[in-house]
Amino acid sequence: MCVKILKLGKLRKLEDGRASVEEERGRVKVAQRCMTKANYLTTLSFTRWVKDWANATPLFEQAALNFKLVKMPEEAKLAYQQAAMGQIKQSSPWTAAKHMEAAGVLAKELSCWNEVVDFFKQASALYVECGKVQPGADALIRGARAVQELKPNDALTMYMDACRLLEDDNREQMAFDTYRAASNLYIKLNKYREAAVVLLRWGQAANKCKATQSQCKAYLSAIIVYLYAESYEDALACYNNCASMDVFSKSDQDQCAQLLFLAYREGRANEIKHVISTSTIIPHLDHMIIRLAKQLPQGKVMSQEVPEMDIT
Amino acid sequence: MSVIDILTRVDVLCKKYEKYDLDKQWAGADSMSGNDQFLRLYTVVEADIEAAREKSQDAQSEKNRAVVATLNAEVRRSKAALKAEIPKLEKLAAKKVKDLSKEEMAARPDLVVALAQKIEDIPDGVTVGRRGGTWGRKASNPLEIKLDAMHPDDLMRPEHYEQTEESLALRQEYEMRRAKQDEGLDIIAAGLTTLKDMAGDINEELDKQMPLIDEVDTKVDRAAADLKNTNIRLKETLTKMRSNRNFCIDLILIVLILGIGGTLYTYSFSPFTPSFVCLQPLLMYQQSFAVTREQLSVFILNAIVSF
Numbered sequence: 001m002c003v004k005i006l007k008l009g010k011l012r013k014l015e016d017g018r019a020s021v022e023e024e025r026g027r028v029k030v031a032q033r034c035m036t037k038a039n040y041l042t043t044l045s046f047t048r049w050v051k052d053w054a055n056a057t058p059l060f061e062q063a064a065l066n067f068k069l070v071k072m073p074e075e076a077k078l079a080y081q082q083a084a085m086g087q088i089k090q091s092s093p094w095t096a097a098k099h100m101e102a103a104g105v106l107a108k109e110l111s112c113w114n115e116v117v118d119f120f121k122q123a124s125a126l127y128v129e130c131g132k133v134q135p136g137a138d139a140l141i142r143g144a145r146a147v148q149e150l151k152p153n154d155a156l157t158m159y160m161d162a163c164r165l166l167e168d169d170n171r172e173q174m175a176f177d178t179y180r181a182a183s184n185l186y187i188k189l190n191k192y193r194e195a196a197v198v199l200l201r202w203g204q205a206a207n208k209c210k211a212t213q214s215q216c217k218a219y220l221s222a223i224i225v226y227l228y229a230e231s232y233e234d235a236l237a238c239y240n241n242c243a244s245m246d247v248f249s250k251s252d253q254d255q256c257a258q259l260l261f262l263a264y265r266e267g268r269a270n271e272i273k274h275v276i277s278t279s280t281i282i283p284h285l286d287h288m289i290i291r292l293a294k295q296l297p298q299g300k301v302m303s304q305e306v307p308e309m310d311i312t
Numbered sequence: 313m314s315v316i317d318i319l320t321r322v323d324v325l326c327k328k329y330e331k332y333d334l335d336k337q338w339a340g341a342d343s344m345s346g347n348d349q350f351l352r353l354y355t356v357v358e359a360d361i362e363a364a365r366e367k368s369q370d371a372q373s374e375k376n377r378a379v380v381a382t383l384n385a386e387v388r389r390s391k392a393a394l395k396a397e398i399p400k401l402e403k404l405a406a407k408k409v410k411d412l413s414k415e416e417m418a419a420r421p422d423l424v425v426a427l428a429q430k431i432e433d434i435p436d437g438v439t440v441g442r443r444g445g446t447w448g449r450k451a452s453n454p455l456e457i458k459l460d461a462m463h464p465d466d467l468m469r470p471e472h473y474e475q476t477e478e479s480l481a482l483r484q485e486y487e488m489r490r491a492k493q494d495e496g497l498d499i500i501a502a503g504l505t506t507l508k509d510m511a512g513d514i515n516e517e518l519d520k521q522m523p524l525i526d527e528v529d530t531k532v533d534r535a536a537a538d539l540k541n542t543n544i545r546l547k548e549t550l551t552k553m554r555s556n557r558n559f560c561i562d563l564i565l566i567v568l569i570l571g572i573g574g575t576l577y578t579y580s581f582s583p584f585t586p587s588f589v590c591l592q593p594l595l596m597y598q599q600s601f602a603v604t605r606e607q608l609s610v611f612i613l614n615a616i617v618s619f
Contacts, residue, residue, distance in 0.1 A: 173520040211519065213512035252505070280505040 024070045031066035034059040035079060042082070057086030064099075068106070077106040077115075088126070097126035101139060108146045116147055117154045124161075133169040137162040141178055152189055156182060163201070172205035176214060179205070183221075184288045192229035196222045200238070207247070216253040220281070221289040223257050228292040230299040232264060256281040267303030272296055319419075319426045348412075350404035350420060354427070357397050361430050364390040368435045384437030394431045398424060570612055 038059035041052040064079030080103035087096035104119035120143025127136035140162040148155035159182040166175040179202035186195035199222040206215035219242040226235035239257055242248045256279050263271040273296070276282055282293050326333070364387050371383035405420035475483075552558075 173516075209519075211516045213509070213516055252508075280502045284506070284509040 027066045027070050028072070031063040031070070031072075031075070031079075034063035034066070035075070038063065038082065042086075051089075053086040053089040057083055057090065060086055061099075064102070068102075073106045073109045077103050077110065080106065084122075093126040093130045094132070097123040097130075097135070097139065100126060101142070104143060104146070113147050113151050113154075117143060117151065117158070119143075120146070120158070124165075128165070133165055134171065134174060137165045137174070137178070140165070141181070145181070148185055152185060156185055159185070160198075163205075167205065173209045173211065175205060176202065176211075179218075180286060184286070187225070187288050187292070192225050193231075193234075196225040196229075196234075196238070199225065203242070207245070212247045212251070216248050216251040217285055219248055220253040220257055221285055223260070224282075224285075224289055224293050224296070227260070227264070227296055228298055236261065252281050264297070264301065265303060267301050269297050269301050272301065315422055316426050316429055319422060320430070323426070348409050350401065350407065350409070353397065353401055353404060354423065357394055357401065357427060360390060360394055361427070361434065364394070364431075364434050371437060372435065380437065387434060387436040391431055391434055391436060395428070398428050398431070401427065 038056040041048075041056040041059070044051065060079050060083035064076050064083055067073075067076035067079055080099045084096040084099035084103065087093070087099060100119050100123035104116050104123065107113075107115040107119055120139055124136040124139040124143075127133075127139055140158045144155040144158035144162070147158075159178055163175045163178050163182070166172060166178070179198055183195045183198040183202070186192070186198060199218045203215045203218035203222070206212070206218060219238070223235050223239055223242075226232075226238055239261065243254060248254050256275075259275045259279070260272065263275050276293050276296055282290060285293070367383050367390070368387045371380050371387065374380045374383065401424045402421065405424050408417070
């Protein structure tokens with residue numbers, strides 16, 4: 001009895017498998033047919049003087065969907081591109097942007113990194129065209145995240161473009177995650193000064209939307225990054241600039257920075273390590289910054305002379 | 313043995329066997345209402361001394377230090393009050409009283425002195441260096457706590473400022489407890505910092521979400537209003553389509569069609585009509601599908617019901 005049931009199950013599975021294979025073949029045929037027809041409609045000829053995008057676009061979309069389901073990414077990507085073009089011609093940038101994003105995802109699967117960057121940038125531009133800045137920025141961020149491992153410079157450009165878009169639209173609060181991602185990527189690439197600049201920009205954005213907690217954390221993170229990059233003067237200058245703001249000067253982060261600078265002034269590495277290990281503020285920063293802080297001090301630590309005040 | 317000691321011992325013995333002294337009992341009853349103020353005051357002071365002594369004994373047996381301190385303070389207060397009564401007693405002792413023998417009169421000042429000594433002897437938690445020359449001044453124990461009785465010699469002694477074992481142990485215990493408290497306070501501070509950080513982040517997140525929710529709220533309100541309008545228009549359209557006038561017209565037309573169809577059917581089935589021949593293929597067509605008159609009428613009725 002059990003053997004019969006098992007055999008039946010196998011048969012059903014085989015049947016299902018055969019059905020799914022047949023279904024796939026059917027989908028491929030449908031997709032190819034749609035693609036052919038759509039290409040025919042969009043090809044100019046003696047009888048057709050204008051491309052029929054209105055009829056071709058749904059066919060392209062159908063073909064793209066079917067190619068995607070049967071896991072033929074190359075064909076699906078082309079179909080999505082054509083569908084996006086069709087939507088643009090029909091003055092529907094929103095749908096076109098969606099199709100471009102889908103094409104970008106497929107390009108990522110195919111490891112065509114340049115195309116990924118292009119598609120996501122185009123999608124972002126289309127979103128901005130229909131007045132939707134947030135989705136435009138999100139598209140850039142998604143694209144940057146997709147290529148940050150293999151094309152970090154392009155990813156950084158996309159991150160900063162997204163930040164700029166949101167800043168221009170007075171939506172700085174939505175850009176905090178982007179700033180964090182950009183600064184982390186810069187730190188990964190050992191570009192510490194650029195990372196510090198991004199952190200200071202984050203602080204500025206936080207100041208604009210009165211997010212004091214994030215602002216103070218960003219400033220402290222920038223100071224730590226400068227110290228890690230062995231540029232004590234830059235760190236001190238950064239601290240002096242930040243301390244001129246009431247919000248930072250009255251915060252716990254300022255006290256932590258003061259202790260750090262005091263230890264650096266005395267030139268004692270043990271003291272610096274003690275300050276960082278016993279601090280209750282540093283563990284609440286971003287994990288990359290904590291990792292940098294735990295490796296302080298970097299380079300040779302010498303006692304820093306306090307510049308005398310000229311009272312003449 | 314001095315006179316004072318003798319008097320003290322006699323007092324103790326008399327007190328012990330007081331109940332057998334009928335004269336005293338009667339005299340006590342009389343003297344209380346009598347003119348002997350000295351005796352009256354003496355009795356009261358003696359009773360107070362006894363009460364103070366009992367309190368002092370309770371303080372010595374008590375373990376709770378706070379209670380001990382309170383009792384000792386009360387004893388000291390009582391002693392001070394009693395010491396204030398001694399000059400009064402001395403004055404009264406010098407007064408002449410009727411029916412009193414010369415020996416008794418002479419003994420009264422000694423009684424007052426003995427009473428003063430008794431007051432001094434009540435322990436009140438403070439060891440006072442004995443003033444008096446009869447026993448000579450003893451070398452005071454350097455480990456005893458002394459209050460208001462510091463001799464210059466004691467201060468000059470080198471061992472005076474040294475730490476003892478007890479004080480060292482106390483200091484160590486104090487340092488240990490202080491370190492533990494500091495540890496606990498540090499942990500609390502760290503926890504509070506974490507809470508503050510989390511609260512700050514939550515606050516910022518809420519500030520970020522607020523305009524988004526407002527936007528969603530506005531859009532949903534707009535969509536709801538559009539939907540409402542659409543529903544109203546749809547209802548109007550349906551009402552127009554399903555109005556009674558249209559229904560009557562539909563019914564009349566159906567009846568007409570049926571009438572025409574029925575006439576044609578009956579006319580076509582008659583063999584004398586020329587159209588019979590023309591309609592023969594149609595009839596054959598009909599027959600091929602085996603559509604009877606009854607089935608046709610049923611079909612038409614179903615069509616009417618569905619409308």
